[in-house]
Amino acid sequence: MKKSKKLMCLALSAAFAVSALAGCGNSGKGSSSEPTYKIGAIGPVTGSAGAYGEAVKKGAQLAADEINANGGINGAKIEFKFEDDENDAEKAVNAYNTLKDWGMQMLMGTVTSAPCIAVESEAANDNMFLLTPSGTAVDCISGSNAFRVCFSDPAQGTKSAEYISENNIATKVACIYDSSDPYSSGIYQNFAAAAPDKGMEVVAAEAFTADSKTDFKVQLQKVKDSGAELVFLPIYYTEAALLLQQAKDINFSPIFFGCDGLDGLLDVENFDASLAEGVMLLTPFAADAEDEKTQQFVKAYSEKYNEAAPIQFAADAYDAIYTIKAAAEEAGTKADMSNSDLCDALVAAMPKITVEGVTGTITWAEDGEPDKEPKAVKIESGAYVAL
Amino acid sequence: MTVMKNTIKNMKKSTKSNLITYGMVIVAYIIVQIFSTTGNLSSMMQGLLVPLCIYVIAAVSLNLVVGFSGELSLGHAGFMCIGAYVSAFFSSCVGDALPGPLRFLFAILIGAAVAGIFGILIGIPVLRLRGDYLAIVTLAFGEIIKNLMNVLYIGIDGSGLHIQASDGGALVLDAGGKVIVNGALGITGTPKDSTFTIGVIIILITLFIVQNLVNSRSGRAIMAIRDNRIAAESIGINITKYKLMAFSISAALAGVAGVLYSHNLATLTVKKFDYNTSIMILVFVVLGGIGNIRGSIIAAVILTALPELLRGLSDYRMLIYAIVLVAMMLFNWAPAAISWRERMKEKIAERRKHQTKEAA
Numbered sequence: 001m002k003k004s005k006k007l008m009c010l011a012l013s014a015a016f017a018v019s020a021l022a023g024c025g026n027s028g029k030g031s032s033s034e035p036t037y038k039i040g041a042i043g044p045v046t047g048s049a050g051a052y053g054e055a056v057k058k059g060a061q062l063a064a065d066e067i068n069a070n071g072g073i074n075g076a077k078i079e080f081k082f083e084d085d086e087n088d089a090e091k092a093v094n095a096y097n098t099l100k101d102w103g104m105q106m107l108m109g110t111v112t113s114a115p116c117i118a119v120e121s122e123a124a125n126d127n128m129f130l131l132t133p134s135g136t137a138v139d140c141i142s143g144s145n146a147f148r149v150c151f152s153d154p155a156q157g158t159k160s161a162e163y164i165s166e167n168n169i170a171t172k173v174a175c176i177y178d179s180s181d182p183y184s185s186g187i188y189q190n191f192a193a194a195a196p197d198k199g200m201e202v203v204a205a206e207a208f209t210a211d212s213k214t215d216f217k218v219q220l221q222k223v224k225d226s227g228a229e230l231v232f233l234p235i236y237y238t239e240a241a242l243l244l245q246q247a248k249d250i251n252f253s254p255i256f257f258g259c260d261g262l263d264g265l266l267d268v269e270n271f272d273a274s275l276a277e278g279v280m281l282l283t284p285f286a287a288d289a290e291d292e293k294t295q296q297f298v299k300a301y302s303e304k305y306n307e308a309a310p311i312q313f314a315a316d317a318y319d320a321i322y323t324i325k326a327a328a329e330e331a332g333t334k335a336d337m338s339n340s341d342l343c344d345a346l347v348a349a350m351p352k353i354t355v356e357g358v359t360g361t362i363t364w365a366e367d368g369e370p371d372k373e374p375k376a377v378k379i380e381s382g383a384y385v386a387l
Numbered sequence: 388m389t390v391m392k393n394t395i396k397n398m399k400k401s402t403k404s405n406l407i408t409y410g411m412v413i414v415a416y417i418i419v420q421i422f423s424t425t426g427n428l429s430s431m432m433q434g435l436l437v438p439l440c441i442y443v444i445a446a447v448s449l450n451l452v453v454g455f456s457g458e459l460s461l462g463h464a465g466f467m468c469i470g471a472y473v474s475a476f477f478s479s480c481v482g483d484a485l486p487g488p489l490r491f492l493f494a495i496l497i498g499a500a501v502a503g504i505f506g507i508l509i510g511i512p513v514l515r516l517r518g519d520y521l522a523i524v525t526l527a528f529g530e531i532i533k534n535l536m537n538v539l540y541i542g543i544d545g546s547g548l549h550i551q552a553s554d555g556g557a558l559v560l561d562a563g564g565k566v567i568v569n570g571a572l573g574i575t576g577t578p579k580d581s582t583f584t585i586g587v588i589i590i591l592i593t594l595f596i597v598q599n600l601v602n603s604r605s606g607r608a609i610m611a612i613r614d615n616r617i618a619a620e621s622i623g624i625n626i627t628k629y630k631l632m633a634f635s636i637s638a639a640l641a642g643v644a645g646v647l648y649s650h651n652l653a654t655l656t657v658k659k660f661d662y663n664t665s666i667m668i669l670v671f672v673v674l675g676g677i678g679n680i681r682g683s684i685i686a687a688v689i690l691t692a693l694p695e696l697l698r699g700l701s702d703y704r705m706l707i708y709a710i711v712l713v714a715m716m717l718f719n720w721a722p723a724a725i726s727w728r729e730r731m732k733e734k735i736a737e738r739r740k741h742q743t744k745e746a747a
Contacts (some may be wrong), residue, residue, distance in 0.1 A: 083698065088659060089652050096694050097434035114656045117575050121653030139575045139654075179539045182572040182656070190641055209534065210658075270721055 018192045022154035026093045035335035036079045039064070040099035041317075041326065042119060043111030044087035048210070051314045056111045056133055057082045058305050059314030063321035078321075085110060089118035090350070096122055104128070105339045106346070108320050111313065113137035120146050122314035129343040133325060134317035136183050139140075141368035145343050147324065147350055149316045149336040149359065149370060153183065156259045157190025157234070159374050160282050164230065169280075169378065170255060172203050174228035176219050176243065178235055179207035187234035187259055208239075217245045217250065224252045231259040237265040237311075258286060264311040266382065273382040280387070283372045284359035285315040288384040289375070297358045298387050312359070319357035326353045405598045408681045409591060416587045431695060437651045439691050440586025441644045444593050446671035446687040447680055448640030451597050453669065454678030455606065456633035457613030459518070462509075463554060463641050463668050465532040468640025468660035470498035470506050472536055472568070475577040479567045480543060487588070488579065491580035495589070495646050502642020504524035506635035514630045536657040541568040544667035573656035581651040589647065590684075593640050597680060600636065609633050640700055689715075 041060055043053030064080040072078060081102055083095035092115030099107070106129045110116040116135030123130045124143030132140050132148045136156065141148050151159070164170060174196060178184035188205070195202050204226035206219035220243070223231055231254050233240055240262050247253065258265075258281040265276055287298050287309040296319060301310040310318075325347070331349035333342055355362045360372035377384040398406075419436065420552070422428045445467060452460045453608045474494035481490055511523045540551040544564025566572055608629045611619040620626055649655045671690055677683025693711065699706045718724050 045702075084704070089654050089656065090648075090659070091651060091694075093434055094431065094438075095698075097430040098695065098698050100430040113659070114572070114654050117654035118652040121579070139572075142576075148687060178571075179656070180534075180571050182570075185571045207538075209537065211530075211534075 013196060031378075034076065034190075036106040037078045037324075037328070038079045038081070038103050038105045038334050039321070040096075040102065040104035040107050040109070041080065041082045041084070042085050042092055042095045042099070042109035042115070044115075045082070045084045047086045049112055051311075053084070053087075053111050055311050055313035056109075056317040058107055059301070059310060059317035060133075060321050062297075062301055062314075063318045065304075067325055069323065074335070075327045076332060080321075085112075085115050086170070087112050087115060089115045091115070092119050095119075099345065100126070105337070105342050106324055107131070108317065108324065110131065110135060113140055113186075115162040116140040117142075127343045129324075129339070129346045131320050133320040134313050137186060144368075145347060147323075147364055147368040147370070149320045149357075149362070150260065151368060151374065153186030154190045155369070156282070157187045157192075158194040159193050159234065160187075160234075160257065160259060161194035161198050161200065163282055163374070163376055164232075165200055169257070170228075170230035171200055172226075172228050172244060173200050173230045173232055174204035174206070174223040174226055174254075175232045176206050176208070176216065176223060176235070177233075178210065178239065179215065180209040180211070181235075182238075183261065184234050188232075191232060191234065204338075213239050214242055217247050220247050220250055220252055221374065223254075224250065228253040228254055230257055231263065234259040237263065237268060240265055241268040241271045241275075244279070245272070247344055248275055255280065257281065258310050263287075266379065266384075267308050267311075273379075274375055276379045277381070279379045280376060281379075283312060284372060284374055285312045286377045286384040286386070287311075287315075289386065293356065294358050296325075315358045319355060319359050319362070322357060323353070323355050323362070326355050361377050389614050400640050403603050404681075405602075408594055408598070408684070411595065411681065412587060412590055412684070419583065435692055435695055436583040437581045437586050437647060440583065440590055441647045441651070442671065442686050442687040442691045443590055444586075444644040444647070445641055445668045446675065447590075447593050447597055447685040448644065448670050450672045450675075450678065450680055450683045451600070451633055451637040451640075453672050454676075454680075455601055455613065456609050456630055456637075458514070458630070458634070459522040459669075460525045460634075460637075461522050461669065462527075462529035463637075464531075464662075464664035465525075465529035465662040466502045466506060466638040466641035467645035467648065467664070468529075468532050468536060468657060470502040471655055471660070472574065472644030472645075472657075473501045473642075474498035474646040475574045475649035476541070476567055478578055478580070479574060487578065487580055490578070491585070491650065494580070494650065495643055498638040498642045498646035500642075502645065503635050503639030506638025507631060509638075510631045510634040514627060514634060526662065527664070529660070529662060533657050533661055535731075536568075536573075537549075539568050539572055540566065540570050541554045542566040570656075572655065573654060575654045577649050577653065577655060579650060579653065582649045589643055589705055593643070594680065596636065596640065600633075605629060605632060609688070623683055645657070665677065670712070674712075674719060676719070703730075 008191050009049060043056045044050055045053040061080055064078045067073060068077045075162055081099060083098055085092035085095045092110050096119045108131055110119050110132060111134050113135050113259045117137060117139045120130055120140055120143055124145050127145060130146040132152045135148060136150055136153045138152055175188050177188040192202050192205065206222055231278060233256055238259060256279045260283040263280045263283045263285060266273055298309055301314060304307060327346045327349040328351065330353050331345035333345050350364045351366050362370045362372045364370055376387040378387055445463060449463045452458050474497055477497050478490055478494050488528055509528050513521060516524060538552050542549045542560045542564055544561040546561065573693060608624045611624060612626055612629055651722040672683050673737050675686035694704060700707055
């Protein structure tokens with residue numbers, strides 16, 4: 001009996017060790033004796049959220065390399081270092097401290113919301129400039145030192161509701177969201193709060209959790225029975241791909257409307273793009289957009305990393321690095337300034353700058369929230385078409 | 388001096404072993420304090436100190452169940468979660484109405500009490516099961532706690548507490564009200580009261596509780612049940628009582644670890660307390676030796692610090708970590724490795740004997 005228990009312990013420990021294993025990537029950097037801007041970044045590159053951190057890492061690295069090739073910021077090169085946080089608040093703080101030991105002057109991160117809140121409170125103590133590319137929770141930028149590139153949860157939820165009602169897309173709407181994910185439930189809450197004011201009725205709100213995100217038949221059936229014309233999906237594209245397939249299986253074809261998390265849907269492996277036909281999403285970035293800036297970025301990204309197209313996380317990170325550059329140039333900073341002096345200078349400069357990025361033309365309010373126009377796109381014959 | 392030597396010599400073996408454990412913790416604390424006051428401690432190490440305390444407490448408390456009570460519990464993170472949430476909720480509610488240290492003291496006591504009560508509640512039905520069945524049920528308990536906390540929304544305003552399950556939008560609060568527990572986003576803005584010193588004090592208290600329990604009459608009863616349930620029952624030991632005692636004390640101590648966790652970070656989400664965390668704590672216990680408290684402490688420290696120290700390897704970090712873990716398990720517990728270690732020990736002892744002989 002006891003022996004079998006020990007064996008079980010060992011087997012479970014081995015399972016744990018294996019589950020701790022995850023993907024790899026590449027990062028190259030050089031150091032020189034001249035003063036450089038040390039930009040640290042934190043995000044998950046292992047674990048279930050690994051794809052997002054990986055995209056941010058690549059997007060930011062691309063921007064840093066481009067800036068360095070064109071002479072750097074105010075004449076000084078950028079050193080970029082990315083640390084893994086496994087999408088865990090505690091590990092994110094460890095990563096932050098590791099970067100501090102490295103000599104980080106500015107932080108581009110973190111990628112996900114909950115770790116970002118933990119790191120922000122440390123960064124506020126140290127007066128370290130923080131610019132999160134994709135931390136959407138309101139508290140991610142609670143300090144005066146923090147800014148963000150993406151829309152916040154409330155902004156996405158309310159903007160989606162506004163867009164649907166202003167364009168008379170539907171009046172009876174249903175939501176399917178991930179209640180265990182702060183991003184998803186955050187958007188849902190704000191959407192549900194804004195919908196009645198916009199003349200919409202939320203007829204069904206069905207949740208799933210991270211432990212059961214492969215079978216949506218029950219939720220879809222309930223939504224179908226509720227007679228919704230539009231299904232709002234504040235979820236990520238991996239789940240959405242499965243959900244769309246299952247919706248087709250039960251012959252349910254309402255209008256699907258998503259947020260920036262749906263971007264990347266068309267690049268899911270083995271996904272039948274015809275299923276996504278007519279899906280609408282409100283996103284600041286679309287890899288198929290016609291403008292020159294986006295096309296250049298997509299081309300450079302896919303050439304450098306040999307991938308089909310960057311997802312929105314990569315675009316946010318790319319813009320974040322250029323934002324730091326713009327703010328540093330506006331403030332006329334020097335690379336040998338301390339992180340606290342740099343932070344004061346950058347915070348003062350942020351509301352004054354306008355960044356023409358791949359996620360739109362962005363300006364910042366003093367509270368750190370970005371102001372940019374969401375682009376509504378619709379998927380038509382396997383491609384994003386701007387509405 | 389000779390008196391002291393004699394007292395040490397006459398000391399019971401268990402007392403000596405306990406004192407070594409306390410001493411180890413205190414020496415580690417003093418070394419860290421020396422490094423930190425001389426400014427030689429990196430930010431990374433400073434940030435790691437409180438998490439180290441948290442996992443040491445969690446590992447020691449789990450060892451009480453796994454090692455001494457002989458039951459495999461896979462829901463330890465669930466008790467941590469309860470302690471963390473309850474105490475963070477308390478601290479957020481109280482805010483600045485109480486001075487920091489007093490508030491934290493209450494938070495610790497409340498976290499321990501509530502986790503302990505849950506330990507009893509879970510323990511009563513669950514401890515009727517044995518072996519693998521208990522493992523499965525505790526695993527389920529951890530998942531239930533996780534999913535419950537995930538859909539819990541609690542807000543506070545002038546008219547009191549508002550509780551909602553599954554939909555935060557339904558929380559209607561007066562102006563000036565605030566949402567404390569926000570579903571998947573958890574609790575944010577908990578005051579950061581956890582410090583290394585408090586962590587070490589709690590480790591010492593944990594050790595005091597666990598070691599004294601193990602060497603007491605109750606502790607011997609607990610171990611008797613582990614070693615032979617039927618024999619223990621036949622001499623009149625109340626099996627349910629003693630098992631429940633070990634289980635609920637372990638739960639309460641895990642709750643304290645949770646309190647330290649929630650007061651160390653500005654954010655508390657339930658995702659942290661999943662199956663993986665329970666298993667990780669179990670790994671500390673297994674690697675350190677089931678029933679070996681000192682081993683649990685050392686294993687918890689090494690395995691918590693290792694992934695951070697390996698950051699220099701960047702992409703290969705988790706790969707190396709896993710390999711090191713497997714290697715350490717083998718070195719510590721594979722029969723071949725154990726006999727090899729024994730042989731080496733004998734060899735060294737022989738050589739020493741030889742040397743002393745030659746010297747004489």
